Amino acid sequence: GAVVSQHPSRVICKSGTSVKIECRSLDFQATTMFWYRQFPKQSLMLMATSNEGSKATYEQGVEKDKFLINHASLTLSTLTVTSAHPEDSSFYICSVQRGPSYEQYFGPGTRLTVT
Amino acid sequence: AQTVTQSQPEMSVQEAETVTLSCTYDTSESDYYLFWYKQPPSRQMILVIRQEAYKQQNATENRFSVNFQKAAKSFSLKISDSQLGDAAMYFCAYRSARNAGNMLTFGGGTRLMVKP
Numbered sequence: 001g002a003v004v005s006q007h008p009s010r011v012i013c014k015s016g017t018s019v020k021i022e023c024r025s026l027d028f029q030a031t032t033m034f035w036y037r038q039f040p041k042q043s044l045m046l047m048a049t050s051n052e053g054s055k056a057t058y059e060q061g062v063e064k065d066k067f068l069i070n071h072a073s074l075t076l077s078t079l080t081v082t083s084a085h086p087e088d089s090s091f092y093i094c095s096v097q098r099g100p101s102y103e104q105y106f107g108p109g110t111r112l113t114v115t
Numbered sequence: 116a117q118t119v120t121q122s123q124p125e126m127s128v129q130e131a132e133t134v135t136l137s138c139t140y141d142t143s144e145s146d147y148y149l150f151w152y153k154q155p156p157s158r159q160m161i162l163v164i165r166q167e168a169y170k171q172q173n174a175t176e177n178r179f180s181v182n183f184q185k186a187a188k189s190f191s192l193k194i195s196d197s198q199l200g201d202a203a204m205y206f207c208a209y210r211s212a213r214n215a216g217n218m219l220t221f222g223g224g225t226r227l228m229v230k231p
Binding site: 001034038046049093105108 | 150159165210224
């Protein structure tokens with residue numbers, strides 16, 4: 001498998017501020033990481049694919065200027081929610097891709113609450 | 116575009132019994148991968164089992180096995196000897212084999228409850 005960490009696990013911020021979420025691949029170098037968003041009792045929605053050393057690929061409907069992704073090294077990708085609003089409150093999960101079947105291994109998630 | 120459908124929003128099973136979770140998918144591709152993920156109350160997504168479409172043999176992992184029917188585009192998960200710790204959301208997922216950067220497409224999930 002793969003070991004993935006996320007920091008912070010929970011964050012509360014005020015509306016209008018920005019918050020950064022880190023995703024780290026702890027036991028191997030990940031050229032590709034993925035960022036998902038999950039609303040309560042729903043499935044995971046892919047937000048973007050993060051590629052080391054290049055620009056992220058965003059899914060349709062995801063604002064790239066609002067959700068800034070930086071994948072500056074093979075072990076770290078960051079998601080910054082800029083000018084957060086209450087509707088951005090959600091559970092954010094990252095994953096890394098590894099293995100012969102390109103299976104994804106997930107971080108423990110970050111719960112963001114915007115007040 | 117590929118779609119993944121889990122028609123059972125909730126399922127319930129008695130401890131030690133067997134339960135089967137359904138998953139169907141739609142694709143025009145012949146080479147792909149299928150996965151079942153478990154999301155317990157901690158919300159940590161855990162890979163349960165994987166299946167390569169080119170393999171006819173159904174994958175098994177201890178108490179977990181799949182029934183992969185390629186022609187029917189069906190990929191069900193069977194959990195034998197259910198345990199209380201199996202209670203979770205289960206997500207079926209599809210991935211094209213075409214290139215390395217491809218994303219996972221998830222189904223809507225099935226909530227499994229295990230009764231003691």
